[in-house]
Amino acid sequence: MDTNYPSDALLIESYIDGNEYALEKLIQKHKSRIYNFIYSKVMDRDTAEDIFQDTFIKVIRTLKKGGYDENGKFLPWVMRIAHNLIIDFFRKSNRIPTFENRDDYDVFQFIGDDSGNVEDALFDAQVENDLSHLIESLPDDQKEVLMMRIYRDMSFKEIAENTDVSINTALGRMRYAIINLRKLIQSNQIVLTR
Numbered sequence: 718m719d720t721n722y723p724s725d726a727l728l729i730e731s732y733i734d735g736n737e738y739a740l741e742k743l744i745q746k747h748k749s750r751i752y753n754f755i756y757s758k759v760m761d762r763d764t765a766e767d768i769f770q771d772t773f774i775k776v777i778r779t780l781k782k783g784g785y786d787e788n789g790k791f792l793p794w795v796m797r798i799a800h801n802l803i804i805d806f807f808r809k810s811n812r813i814p815t816f817e818n819r820d821d822y823d824v825f826q827f828i829g830d831d832s833g834n835v836e837d838a839l840f841d842a843q844v845e846n847d848l849s850h851l852i853e854s855l856p857d858d859q860k861e862v863l864m865m866r867i868y869r870d871m872s873f874k875e876i877a878e879n880t881d882v883s884i885n886t887a888l889g890r891m892r893y894a895i896i897n898l899r900k901l902i903q904s905n906q907i908v909l910t911r
Contacts, residue, residue, distance in 0.1 A: 725791035733780060744773060747792055751799055758803045768806060772799045793869040804845050851901045859894035862887055
């Protein structure tokens with residue numbers, strides 16, 4: 718963490734209290750990491766800048782509405798917003814932005830195919846979208862654990878502490894979430910591999 722900045726929680730609290738400068742500090746603190754993440758997926762500077770701005774528009778709206786409740790997990794929350802906007806971009810545009818041909822290009826790194834063509838990127842975006850919808854249909858306790866583990870990269874110890882359950886319960890919920898996801902994938906006939 719950059720010690721030149723106050724904690725995310727303090728900056729968010731200050732911004733919510735009306736200090737616009739706190740938001741500027743928050744953006745500067747994380748700008749490089751978030752922008753580089755977006756750019757690594759879309760490989761186009763203009764598109765990356767647009768998605769970066771859209772990400773922070775969503776962040777601002779959520780903060781102003783009082784809808785932020787990530788408890789010290791600001792960066793993973795913002796990255797999740799950016800990730801969803803990237804998926805939306807690929808789904809809506811049905812194309813890949815101009816990029817340098819590289820053998821290792823893979824839009825979502827979801828399936829380890831290094832060929833990197835347009836069909837692969839669209840397929841990966843569709844899989845990501847389908848999985849997001851299936852995750853939403855899981856029971857709340859299973860969905861919560863799955864989201865914390867996959868999208869916030871939390872350990873099972875952190876999940877247990879945040880949900881006020883034992884580690885075994887958190888592990889059990891994750892196990893049932895995966896079992897239920899597999900059933901949903903089969904019943905909805907979703908294809909996860911080419």
